[in-house]
Amino acid sequence: MNRHKGSGQLIFLLPVLIPVVMFSILPLLRGIYLGFTDYQLGGGIKFNGIDNYIQMLHDQYFWRSFRVGFIWTITVTAGQIVLGMVLALLLNTRIRLISIYSVLMLVPWAMPPVVRGIIWRHMYDPDAGALNMVLMSANILDKPINWLASFEYAIPAVIIAGIWGEIPKAALFLLAGLKSIPDDLYEASRIDGAGIWNEFYHITLPLLKPVLAAIISLSFMWNFNTFGLVWVLTQGGPGGLTRLPMLAAYEEAFRYGYVGYAAAIGNVMVIIVSLVLFTYLRVQYREQVLS
């Protein structure tokens, strides 16, 4: 009854494979192909090679959306990892109430992204929002700011809401990683009189590397492909300032009907994410081999 080779496996896997192939893999391949056509909603499909990509080179909306996409992805990923790490370290101590803290911290993650957007819209509301209220009663502001409609503050405002929603995921993941580090390692270093920072740098961080690499890669992909939160917060505004790549592609396909072009944007997103991940994981791997 040990591990067989055999056709038996296929029977068990078929119920998984059929829907996955039909509703995920086939449409995906078709979508990649559409990125090389001039397909518009309702029209015919004609292969046009790399025309879409040449058009992209001159499309300033495309460049703007990828620029803000990078700013968004890098700051949100960095913010959620750094803050998530601090939170995980705090939660990995033996103090009272820890189980309450660990449940409370999940709140943002558990919310539907649409609700996250709705909440933060009210936090940033110029008239009745909490942020203006707090800043004005602390005399930091003397008149309310319309955060989400301002060219200066819209991007930071969206990023802060984004980090808020993603911290729990990072913290939960890293906390589980911290728990897997044996206590005696720390005890040994404490006898040697190592400080907290030294301990973190020489024990925690190296041992956490695989977990860190995994959560950074996943977060990078997820953040680059975000849609719901920003859609509800700004719909890409003001003036397209916060139009992330996913929002740009959605508008091309479903508002203007340029499906071929939208798919081409999707293809470029896949290539960029794969390149970044490949480079990152290579550097990671090399470091591990060297050390």
Place this chain on the structure above:
Amino acid sequence: MIKKEGRITLNIKLKTLKRGARSAFIHLALMMFMIYLVFPLLWMVSLSLKPTPEIYSADPSLMPRTVSGEHYRSVLHEERVVRSILNSLYVGITSAALVVLVALPGAYALVRYKSYANNVVLGWILTSQIFPVILLMVPLYMILRSLSLTNSLLGLILVYVVWSMPFVLWMLHGYIKTIPIELEEAATIDGATRIQIVYRILVPVLLPAIGASMLFAFISAWNEFFLALVLLKSPDLLTIPVELAKFTGMEGQARTGPLAAASFIATIPSIVLFAAIQKWFSSGLVAGAVKN
């Protein structure tokens, strides 16, 4: 001698003091995190309980001055909101049950048989995360339309089953790996077939993992927005996230109170279920990340 003893007690006192200061510092830092993470929810609950004039008052406060249930009453009397909650429950429960039913034999086969298929399926689980949904959205729409499954809850359920499949498969795979094979060997001797083994022998052992996977699948379906936005058109088929997003658009600002109430209602199931599975969830996540 006396002097030395004094010093020792002083040392001990200093130590407890230091420890006290340390835990006070940790509590303080954690409290600041909790304010950032939980305050927006509190603000929403507070909005949902304030009577309409107070929401727009010149100096808003966190604690409602008068507590009123009017927004909850008005939301629960609105047929389309109630309808969308029922739709979401139906879609969430059905897709969660289906995905586990289908993924369980699949995950079992990945653990107990060795073949090329393993690498293909596990590779797909990882790479599926890279592709933005936009890429498959239009072709998916066309496939569903040819099956008359667009603008239908059944179609959405099928899509959600596929959507949460990678993660559920991953979780169950990790869990089944920890089950000793002797358990099944005994059953084979008794003449049980493979599928009987999966459903009679493994299911009872796997109940916690099955529960966690179902809750996870339910939450992802309950929270999902993009696919539902594209696939559903009839007003009486919308799920709660799409209904809420519509709220913010057209009638927007004027209905802050009811919107906050509806948002809070939409948040309750996810938060309750999340709290229930969080322990299992975190260990499962990392087991997957580290071992593979």
